[in-house]
Amino acid sequence: MASIFKTIDHIRYFDDLARQDSFIHRLHPLTKLLSTTVYALVLVSHDKYATLALLPFLFFPVLVAAAGRVPLSAILKRLLYLEPMIICLGLLNPLFDRETTVIMGHTVSSGWLIFASIVIKGSLAVSSALLLMATTGMEGIALSLRMLRVPRIMVLQLLLTYRYLSTLLEEGARIMQAYSFRSLSTVGVAAKAWGSLLGQVLLRTIDRAQRIYDAMCLRGFNGEYVPGKGRRAGIADPIYLLAWGAFFVLSRVFNLPLYLGCLLTGGVR
Amino acid sequence: MHMSDALLSPAVGATMWAATAAAAAYSVKKVQSEMDQKKVPLMGVMGAFIFTAQMINFSIPGTGSSGHLGGGLLLAVLLGPYAGFLTMASILAIQALFFADGGLLALGANVFNLGFFTCFVAYPFIYRKIVGRKGGPRRIIIASLAAAVIGLQMGAFGVVLETLASGRTELPFGAFVSLMQPIHLAIGVVEGLVTAAVVGFVWKARPELMERAFLNRALGDLSIRKVLLGLAAGAVLIGAGLSWFASSHPDGLEWAMFKTSGKEELEATSSVHEKLGGVQKRTAILPDYGFKGPEAEGTSGDTKGESWPVIDVGTTVSGLVGGLMTLLLAGLMGLMINQAAKAKGNGL
Amino acid sequence: MSHHITEAQDLCYSYPDGHQALRGVSFRIHHGESVGVIGGNGAGKSTLLMLLTGLLEPLRGQVAIGEIRLNSRTAKLVRQKLGMVFQNPDDQLFMARVEEDVAFGPRNMKLDEAQVGERVALALEKVGIVHLGDRAPYRLSAGEKRAAAIASVLAMGPDILIMDEPTSALDPSSRRRLINLLKGFEHTKIITSHDLDMVLELCQRVLVLKDGILLCDGPTHQVLSDGNMMIEAGLEVPQSLRGCPSCGWKG
Numbered sequence: 038m039a040s041i042f043k044t045i046d047h048i049r050y051f052d053d054l055a056r057q058d059s060f061i062h063r064l065h066p067l068t069k070l071l072s073t074t075v076y077a078l079v080l081v082s083h084d085k086y087a088t089l090a091l092l093p094f095l096f097f098p099v100l101v102a103a104a105g106r107v108p109l110s111a112i113l114k115r116l117l118y119l120e121p122m123i124i125c126l127g128l129l130n131p132l133f134d135r136e137t138t139v140i141m142g143h144t145v146s147s148g149w150l151i152f153a154s155i156v157i158k159g160s161l162a163v164s165s166a167l168l169l170m171a172t173t174g175m176e177g178i179a180l181s182l183r184m185l186r187v188p189r190i191m192v193l194q195l196l197l198t199y200r201y202l203s204t205l206l207e208e209g210a211r212i213m214q215a216y217s218f219r220s221l222s223t224v225g226v227a228a229k230a231w232g233s234l235l236g237q238v239l240l241r242t243i244d245r246a247q248r249i250y251d252a253m254c255l256r257g258f259n260g261e262y263v264p265g266k267g268r269r270a271g272i273a274d275p276i277y278l279l280a281w282g283a284f285f286v287l288s289r290v291f292n293l294p295l296y297l298g299c300l301l302t303g304g305v306r
Numbered sequence: 307m308h309m310s311d312a313l314l315s316p317a318v319g320a321t322m323w324a325a326t327a328a329a330a331a332y333s334v335k336k337v338q339s340e341m342d343q344k345k346v347p348l349m350g351v352m353g354a355f356i357f358t359a360q361m362i363n364f365s366i367p368g369t370g371s372s373g374h375l376g377g378g379l380l381l382a383v384l385l386g387p388y389a390g391f392l393t394m395a396s397i398l399a400i401q402a403l404f405f406a407d408g409g410l411l412a413l414g415a416n417v418f419n420l421g422f423f424t425c426f427v428a429y430p431f432i433y434r435k436i437v438g439r440k441g442g443p444r445r446i447i448i449a450s451l452a453a454a455v456i457g458l459q460m461g462a463f464g465v466v467l468e469t470l471a472s473g474r475t476e477l478p479f480g481a482f483v484s485l486m487q488p489i490h491l492a493i494g495v496v497e498g499l500v501t502a503a504v505v506g507f508v509w510k511a512r513p514e515l516m517e518r519a520f521l522n523r524a525l526g527d528l529s530i531r532k533v534l535l536g537l538a539a540g541a542v543l544i545g546a547g548l549s550w551f552a553s554s555h556p557d558g559l560e561w562a563m564f565k566t567s568g569k570e571e572l573e574a575t576s577s578v579h580e581k582l583g584g585v586q587k588r589t590a591i592l593p594d595y596g597f598k599g600p601e602a603e604g605t606s607g608d609t610k611g612e613s614w615p616v617i618d619v620g621t622t623v624s625g626l627v628g629g630l631m632t633l634l635l636a637g638l639m640g641l642m643i644n645q646a647a648k649a650k651g652n653g654l
Numbered sequence: 655m656s657h658h659i660t661e662a663q664d665l666c667y668s669y670p671d672g673h674q675a676l677r678g679v680s681f682r683i684h685h686g687e688s689v690g691v692i693g694g695n696g697a698g699k700s701t702l703l704m705l706l707t708g709l710l711e712p713l714r715g716q717v718a719i720g721e722i723r724l725n726s727r728t729a730k731l732v733r734q735k736l737g738m739v740f741q742n743p744d745d746q747l748f749m750a751r752v753e754e755d756v757a758f759g760p761r762n763m764k765l766d767e768a769q770v771g772e773r774v775a776l777a778l779e780k781v782g783i784v785h786l787g788d789r790a791p792y793r794l795s796a797g798e799k800r801a802a803a804i805a806s807v808l809a810m811g812p813d814i815l816i817m818d819e820p821t822s823a824l825d826p827s828s829r830r831r832l833i834n835l836l837k838g839f840e841h842t843k844i845i846t847s848h849d850l851d852m853v854l855e856l857c858q859r860v861l862v863l864k865d866g867i868l869l870c871d872g873p874t875h876q877v878l879s880d881g882n883m884m885i886e887a888g889l890e891v892p893q894s895l896r897g898c899p900s901c902g903w904k905g
Binding site: 040041044047048073074077078080081082085089092093095096099100102103104115122123126129130133134147148151155156158163164167169170175178188190191193194195196197198199200201204205206209225226231233234235236237238239240242243245246247249250260262293295296297298299301302 | 311338347365373395407473474502635
Binding site: 049052056175176196197199200201203204245248249251252253254255256257258259263264265266 | 704707709730733734736737738740742744745746748749750751754757758759761762763764767770788790791792793806807810
C-alpha cells in the first residue's frame with residue numbers, strides 16, 4: 038500500500054515540475070522528445086567496454102536539470118530506487134566473465150569494466166527519461182506523438198490512462214486500506230480474496246468507463262479524437278536540437294575526456 | 307523483467323521498435339474498423355486499473371512470499387488481443403516515461419516481450435483453445451495458468467535474445483537462459499492464478515461482460531496460419547535488419563553510422579594528435595606525467611573496444627584527469643546555469 | 655436562445671436484467687423553467703436523465719426537444735442543445751487539464767482554435783474558475799471539480815442544463831456557492847437530487863418519481879409540503895417546511 042501512495046506522489050510531483058516555466062519548459066515538446074531520443078541512441082551505441090568515453094554524456098542531464106529547474110533530488114530519488122536493479126544486471130558480468138583486458142597500461146577485469154559501463158549507461162538513460170517528463174509533461178508528449186503521426190486513438194488512450202491513474206491508484210489505496218484493517222496478514226492479499234478484491238475494482242472500473250464514454254458522447258465525441266493545435270516551435274528549437282546533436286556525435290566519435298586529459302598532462306603520443 | 311536501455315544496442319532497440327510499431331499499427335486498424343468506439347475509454351481506464359493492480363501484493367499460499375500481477379493476459383481476456391496489446395503498450399509507455407522503468411529505447415522491446423507474446427500468441431492459441439465456447443471455472447484456471455506461463459516464458463526468452471544480440475554484456479547464453487526462464491516460471495504461475503481468480507470472479511458476477519468479450523468478433527479472422535505467417539515475416543525482417551547492422555560492423559552489431567565515423571576517427575586522430583602535440587607543449591599542466599603505453603595495443607581491450615582505439619595508449623593519468631575534469635566541468639556548468647536561472651527569477 | 659420545450663411522452667424503460675426502471679412517464683418542461691426531479695433510491699431518476707439525453711433509447715414513448723424527436727440519428731443534434739453534468743465529476747473531467755477538458759466539446763463541434771479558446775475562457779469565467787484552467791483535475795477540491803464539470807458543459811452553449819445530484823459530496827460553503835451560481839443561469843434546468851432544500855431554492859416545479867411512475871408534478875413548495883405523498887415516495891418533508899413545535903409556526 039505504501040508503494041501506491043509513493044506512486045501517486047511521484048506522478049503528482051512530476052506533474053508539478055512539468056508545469057514550471059523555464060527555458061527548457063518553453064521549448065517545443067517534440068524538440069525535447071527528439072533530443073532525449075537521440076541522446077539515448079548515441080549513449081547506448083557505445084560498446085560494452087566504454088566507460089571514460091561515456092562521461093561527457095553527463096552534461097546533458099546536468100545542464101537540462103539545471104536550466105529546467107528540476108531539483109537533483111527528484112532525479113536521484115528515483116535513480117537510487119532503480120539502481121539496485123541496474124547494479125544486479127551489471128554484476129552478472131564480473132561473475133561470468135573472468136577474463137582480463139588491458140587498458141591504459143593496466144590489467145582490468147573485463148567483467149568489471151562492463152559492469153561500470155552498464156551502470157553509467159543505465160543511470161544516464163534513467164536520468165534523461167525522467168528529465169524529459171519533468172520538463173515536458175504528459176500533454177507535451179501527447180502533442181509530440183500526434184506530430185509523429187501516432188494514431189489519435191492511441192494518443193487518446195494514453196491520455197486517458199494517465200488521467201485515470203491517480204483516480205484508480207487512490208481507489209486501490211482505499212481498498213487495500215479496508216482490506217488490511219480486516220485481515221491480519223502483512224504479506225499481501227490472501228489467495229481467497231484475489232479474485233473478489235481485484236474483481237470488485239475491475240467491475241467498478243468497467244462501469245466508470247461506460248460513464249466516461251457517455252460523458253464524451255454527450256460532448257460530441259464520435260470515435261474521433263479532435264486534439265488542439267498546441268504551440269509552434271520557435272527559433273530556439275532547431276538550435277537546441279542541433280547543438281546537442283553535434284555535441285552527442287562529437288562525444289561519440291572522440292573520447293573527449295581522454296583528449297582533455299592528454300591536453301592537460303601531455304600524454305599524447 | 308523489463309529490458310533496460312543499458313543492455314540494448316541501437317540496432318536491436320530500433321528493430322524491436324519497428325516490430326512493436328507494426329503490431330500497434332495493425333491493432334489500431336483492427337480496433338478502429340471492427341469494434342465499437344466505446345472501447346477507447348474502456349482501454350484507457352483499464353490501463354490505469356492494471357497499473358494499480360500491479361502495485362498490489364498477492365501473498366502466495368505456503369511460501370510466505372508475495373507476487374504481483376503483470377496484467378497482459380487479463381487485458382487480452384477482457385478487451386481482446388488488439389485492444390489489450392494497445393493498452394499494455396500505453397501502460398509500459400507511462401512506466402518508461404514517468405518511472406524510467408526500462409527506458410525509451412527499450413520500450414519497443416518491452417512492449418513486444420510483454421504484450422505481443424501474451425496478446426497474439428498465448429491468448430488466442432492457448433487461453434481461447436482451452437476455455438473453448440463454454441468456459442467454466444476449472445477451464446479458466448487451467449487456461450490462464452498455461453497461457454500466462456507460456457506467454458511469460460516467451461517474453462523472458464525474448465529478453466535473453468535481445469540482450470545477447472545487443473552484445474552489451476558478456477553473459478553466456480546458457481547461464482542467462484537458466485537464470486531467466488525458471489524465475490519467469492514462478493512469475494508466470496502467480497500471473498496465471500491471479501488472472502484466473504479475477505476472470506472467474508467476473509464470470510460469476512457479471513457473465514454478460516465475459517460473453518461480450520467472447521462475442522467480440524475481433525478474433526474471428528485471427529487464424530494460426532496468419533499469425534505464424536506474421537511471425538515468420540517478422541523474424542525474417544528482424545533477422546535481415548540485424549544482419550544488415552551486423553555486416554556493416556562485424557564486431558558486436560554496431561550501428562552503421564558509427565562504423566563510418568569510426569574510420570574518420572582514425573584519420574582524424576592522427577592530425578588532431580599533431581596539433582594537440584604542439585598545443586600540449588605550451589599548455590600542458592603536467593607535461594611529464596604522460597606515459598606511453600604501446601604495450602596496450604593488440605590486447606583484447608583494443609580489439610574489442612571501439613572507444614579505446616589508437617589513443618587508448620594514453621596514460622592512466624590522462625584518462626583519470628580527463629574524466630575528473632569532465633565531471634567537474636559538467637557540475638560547474640550545471641551550477642552556473644542554476645544560479646543564473648535563480649537570479650533571473652523566472653528561468654532563463 | 656431559442657424557445658425549446660422538453661417533452662417526454664409515456665417513457666418506458668427496462669434494463670436487460672428485467673428491472674423495470676420507468677413505466678410510462680410524461681411531462682412538458684417549458685423554456686427557462688427549473689424543474690427538480692426527486693424520488694427515493696431506484697425510483698428511476700437516473701434512467702430518466704439517460705433517456706432525456708439519448709444515452710438510452712426508450713422501449714416505448716418518446717422524448718422531443720423543441721421540434722426534434724430524439725433518436726439515434728438526431729442524438730448528435732439534440733445533444734448540442736443539452737448539457738449534462740454527471741453526479742461524479744471524475745467521470746466527466748476525463749482530460750488531464752481543466753482547459754483541455756473544457757475544450758473537448760467545442761473541438762468536437764469542429765470550431766477553429768480561436769473560437770475554442772474564446773469559449774473555454776468564457777465558460778471558465780462564468781463559473782469563476784479562470785485561475786484553475788491549468789490545473790489537473792485531481793488537484794481540485796470537490797466544489798472546484800463540480801464547477802469545472804459545469805464549465806465543460808457550458809462551453810458547448812447548451813439551452814438546457816441537466817444535472818445529476820449537483821450538490822452531492824460538497825461542503826456547505828461550496829454547496830452555497832453552487833446554488834448561487836445556478837440561480838444566475840437563464841438555462842432551462844432539470845435537476846435530480848436528494849438535497850430537497852436546494853430543490854426548494856432553485857426549482858419552481860418538481861416531479862416526484864416512485865417505482866418508475868410519476869407520482870406527482872407540481873409547484874415545489876406545495877409538493878414538498880405534502881407529508882403523506884412525500885412519505886409514500888420514500889422522502890420526507892424538508893426541515894425548513896415543517897412547523898416549529900416550540901413557536902407554533904406552520905411552515
